[in-house]
Amino acid sequence: xxxxxxxxxxxxxxxxxxxxxxxxxxxxxxxxxxxxxxxxxxxxxxxxxxxxxxxxxxxxxxxxxxxxxxxxxxxxxxxxxxxxxxxxxxxxxxxxxxxxxxxxxxxxxxxxxxxxxxxxxxxxxxxxxxxxxxxxxxxxxxxxxxxxxxxxxxxxxxxxxxxxxxxxx
Amino acid sequence: xxxxxxxxxxxxxxxxxxxxxxxxxxxxxxxxxxxxxxxxxxxxxxxxxxxxxxxxxxxxxxxxxxxxxxxxxxxxxxxxxxxxxxxxxxxxxxxxxxxxxxxxxxxxxxxxxxxxxxxxxxxxxxxxxxxxxxxxxxxxxxxxxxxxxxxxxxxxxxxxxxxxxxxxxxxxxxxxxxxxxxxxxxxxxxxxxxxxx
Numbered sequence: 255x256x257x258x259x260x261x262x263x264x265x266x267x268x269x270x271x272x273x274x275x276x277x278x279x280x281x282x283x284x285x286x287x288x289x290x291x292x293x294x295x296x297x298x299x300x301x302x303x304x305x306x307x308x309x310x311x312x313x314x315x316x317x318x319x320x321x322x323x324x325x326x327x328x329x330x331x332x333x334x335x336x337x338x339x340x341x342x343x344x345x346x347x348x349x350x351x352x353x354x355x356x357x358x359x360x361x362x363x364x365x366x367x368x369x370x371x372x373x374x375x376x377x378x379x380x381x382x383x384x385x386x387x388x389x390x391x392x393x394x395x396x397x398x399x400x401x402x403x404x405x406x407x408x409x410x411x412x413x414x415x416x417x418x419x420x421x422x423x
Numbered sequence: 424x425x426x427x428x429x430x431x432x433x434x435x436x437x438x439x440x441x442x443x444x445x446x447x448x449x450x451x452x453x454x455x456x457x458x459x460x461x462x463x464x465x466x467x468x469x470x471x472x473x474x475x476x477x478x479x480x481x482x483x484x485x486x487x488x489x490x491x492x493x494x495x496x497x498x499x500x501x502x503x504x505x506x507x508x509x510x511x512x513x514x515x516x517x518x519x520x521x522x523x524x525x526x527x528x529x530x531x532x533x534x535x536x537x538x539x540x541x542x543x544x545x546x547x548x549x550x551x552x553x554x555x556x557x558x559x560x561x562x563x564x565x566x567x568x569x570x571x572x573x574x575x576x577x578x579x580x581x582x583x584x585x586x587x588x589x590x591x592x593x594x595x596x597x598x599x600x601x602x603x604x605x606x607x608x609x610x611x612x613x614x615x616x617x618x619x620x
Contacts, residue, residue, distance in 0.1 A: 354501025
């Protein structure tokens with residue numbers, strides 16, 4: 255009977271004759287097109303303020319000052335990120351808006367009081383994000399408005415922020 | 424993660440691309456070369472499609488699950504904390520997608536064992552291939568009778584050849600639990616195969 259099981263295993267090793275490469279790469283090209291990635295972080299742009307959105311309640315309450323050099327386009331808004339990370343050496347934000355890439359959006363703690371903040375122009379819509387503390391610790395923003403499962407099965411959650419177009423204020 | 428200059432995208436010899444390690448390809452993709460993601464697709468697509476097909480019992484559903492998983496992997500590649508274990512990470516995403524698919528199917532009351540096994544229908548251009556596809560369909564039917572967790576453990580171990588350590592990364596289950604699932608799956612499959620024909 256073991257032989258029969260071995261034969262079955264060999265049959266199951268047959269690779270299905272299909273491919274999803276072209277389908278996936280079409281989506282990859284759509285996602286990584288020049289529009290979102292190159293436009294999001296061309297800040298600061300010199301102009302007047304058009305504050306559209308805060309990342310969460312804490313973002314509204316704790317941000318030391320409004321960003322004064324960011325000007326969102328019609329379909330963009332300003333997102334503010336704030337977190338309390340006493341003793342941290344660095345804090346950055348990665349999210350769906352920057353392909354979860356590190357090194358693009360760093361928070362600052364100018365007063366050395368453990369409150370880190372940053373603002374950025376983002377496309378209007380819903381974005382998922384996380385803080386990366388000291389380059390290695392991924393932290394969900396506990397003060398975000400919403401959370402979603404990160405989809406990787408370990409019970410972790412991404413924070414969610416909704417950016418509204420500046421013109422809809 | 425080690426970054427290395429691997430030359431401009433598109434102009435690099437294909438063989439060189441395919442010889443890059445996962446860590447190097449991931450670095451390249453995160454560096455902005457989205458086309459390099461194709462290297463990872465070609466590297467892992469066959470196994471992921473086989474895994475999803477055995478889990479779902481349907482080639483079409485498997486193709487959807489794998490395509491969605493790969494797009495999700497691309498979107499969240501920066502969240503892959505250890506690109507050296509990319510294979511486990513991709514199987515994990517695909518496994519989660521398959522479980523979601525099975526949960527939805529369960530709600531619509533279509534037993535997996537009644538889903539026609541069509542994975543090899545396109546291959547059936549000769550009598551031998553047809554015969555083989557029928558044999559595969561029979562075995563898939565027996566496999567489909569296993570509970571999802573046992574089926575997953577059996578396929579990851581015996582069909583995909585993952586180590587128990589990799590299986591633990593994929594499923595989140597402990598190694599002794601996985602060994603027991605594989606053992607029970609083998610027992611159940613022997614019985615199911617005996618009931619066929």
